[in-house]
Amino acid sequence: MRTAAWAALALTLLLAAAVRPAAAGCRRRQRTEPVPPEDMYFNHQPAPQKTLEELPKEWDWNNVDGRSMLVPSWNQHIPQYCGSCWLHGTTSMIQDRLKIVKGGIGPDVMLARQVVLNCGAFHGYGQGCDGGDVIDVVRYMKHFGLPDESCQARGGPYSATDHTKYGKAATRCPGEGYCTNCMPLKGKDTCWPVHTPIRYYLSAYGKMDEPGELGMMNEIYHRGPITCSMATHEGFDYGYHHGVARNNPNATDVDHDVEIVGWGEQEDGLKYWLVRNSWGSYFGQLGFFKIERGVNALRMEEGDCWYAIPTWQDEQDVRSGKKEGTMWGIFDKEEAEAIIPEGHRHPHFKHHDGQLAAQHAAPAEGDDDVATSWDGTVGGTYDNTPEDHPDGAVPTQQQAQEAQQALAGVQQVQAQASLRVRPFGAAAEQA
């Protein structure tokens, strides 16, 4: 390349660095509203504690008895930059834990991360692409549940946009922001909000009681991956490509959230964490990186680490036949029968006796007999914000029981895994 071209490239890079938000720039500097103390923890239960010596020398949820317990990686930065690491770091942890507690039953679940960007800010949970925290995601999931990616519409499962696309006047999340379906109705391509998709909730969440290496290892080992904040720096963002990232004392600004899925030790004795990033599967080692463990490298071990325990009641209800799935969502049996349009069960949607159908699928006031495309005139009348559906909010006592059951499930997987686990590397010891 000619010198001028190099200079131009250098200038472009410099400018890019200058306008770019600090480092990964995805965590809120300051919360505008403090989290109410009663919302900081939910059915909080610390993980069992083993000593460093009792824990295995290497642990990787990507390789438990030769099988990965993790689901695919994401890229938060496409199709444009979005400061949503807080969302990705947290939902990755939760959907991996879902796979772990389900013990391999059912297909992998990719949570509808876009929903939190669309709707969270309306409830004070995060600032969309301007940043947020783990607590915003877990609070949203606790209150409203999260569908999976199969019901996200405009812009695909992830569009790296947020609530601001609904305009300054919007005060609540439109139905399309939560879950949607589209079909031709009466010959017209039509979309409608789905009120009752398969949703995933949490039965517990909290910040880890024991900061530092040992507490983190115990939580990961006993219950699954965790989400921690860290201070990235340009050298890491643009420079990491292999091996174990080391501390950089210049990196002081905690600006990123990532999922830690295990740990290990190099042959030369260098200890590291195995971390999943949300910058595409091409970053580092298939989307993961290693970072020095035990020295609070890049402020990863300061105690801003979180766990959550997911539940999957809707899935279980469909499996057991208690709920039935339709184009309009999942329903109790009688409801499902009522909502299917009369006659040939064609999606041509009519009011017939279907008050339920009207209620569930036709959100627009004064609309005759079809749900209206949101590109039409429904503006703001979608009656589908999750808070309109308190049926999703399970009583706390039941959630506590579910948390217990979920934990029992993890312990079972854990017990099997630790019996059979064959960690990679020569230094592996019998777990």
Ligand SMILES: *[C@@H]1O[C@H](CO)[C@@H](O)[C@H](O)[C@H]1NC(C)=O
């Ligand atoms: C930290 O910043 C100083 C001053 O810019 C620089 O000289 C030093 O090399 C940096 N340290 C590391 C580990 O990058």
